[in-house]
Amino acid sequence: MKPVGEPEIRGSFVNCSKGEARRINLPRNLPELPWADLDFLGWRDPGALDRGYLVVERNGELAGVTLRVAQEVRRSFTKSTVCSICVTPHSGTGVALFVAPRVGAAGRQGNTVGTYICADLACSLYMRGVKRTDSGVRFEETLTLEERIGRAVSNLEGFLDKVFDGDVRSA
Numbered sequence: 001m002k003p004v005g006e007p008e009i010r011g012s013f014v015n016c017s018k019g020e021a022r023r024i025n026l027p028r029n030l031p032e033l034p035w036a037d038l039d040f041l042g043w044r045d046p047g048a049l050d051r052g053y054l055v056v057e058r059n060g061e062l063a064g065v066t067l068r069v070a071q072e073v074r075r076s077f078t079k080s081t082v083c084s085i086c087v088t089p090h091s092g093t094g095v096a097l098f099v100a101p102r103v104g105a106a107g108r109q110g111n112t113v114g115t116y117i118c119a120d121l122a123c124s125l126y127m128r129g130v131k132r133t134d135s136g137v138r139f140e141e142t143l144t145l146e147e148r149i150g151r152a153v154s155n156l157e158g159f160l161d162k163v164f165d166g167d168v169r170s171a
């Protein structure tokens, strides 16, 4: 994605109040992020560890989504867990269940959408092999990198569609 600055990021949030968007802790060293390797911007809040954020280009505009790590019932000890966006397999804590308030009235009433995503929200870097998982899982895919990126983008769009669901602005 093309590099974006703080005002654009703060102005992009669709599922929280403007006041909340002003207070969000942004990634450090924004200008130095590996933008060319990012399909979307995702980060965990350095000051509030149960929070995360996604900033995605959607219909030609930036859409920022606030996420919270769900307190989930401990799952059975499966050997690995797969991110539902980039399909990278991780060991237990490498993937987290994130929930996003829906846009508009539904979200204000506590309506959320949840999905499993790489816990550090660095899907773009796992797909490119810039970051490696600690799962030790050998996971050879027959897809090319381009195909994996296309799949991740479409998975992310599907998640965003659910976050926007019912909001008049998305119609």
Ligand SMILES: [Zn+2]
Pocket: 083, 084, 085, 086, 087, 088, 117, 118, 122, 123, 126
């Ligand atoms: Zn991922």
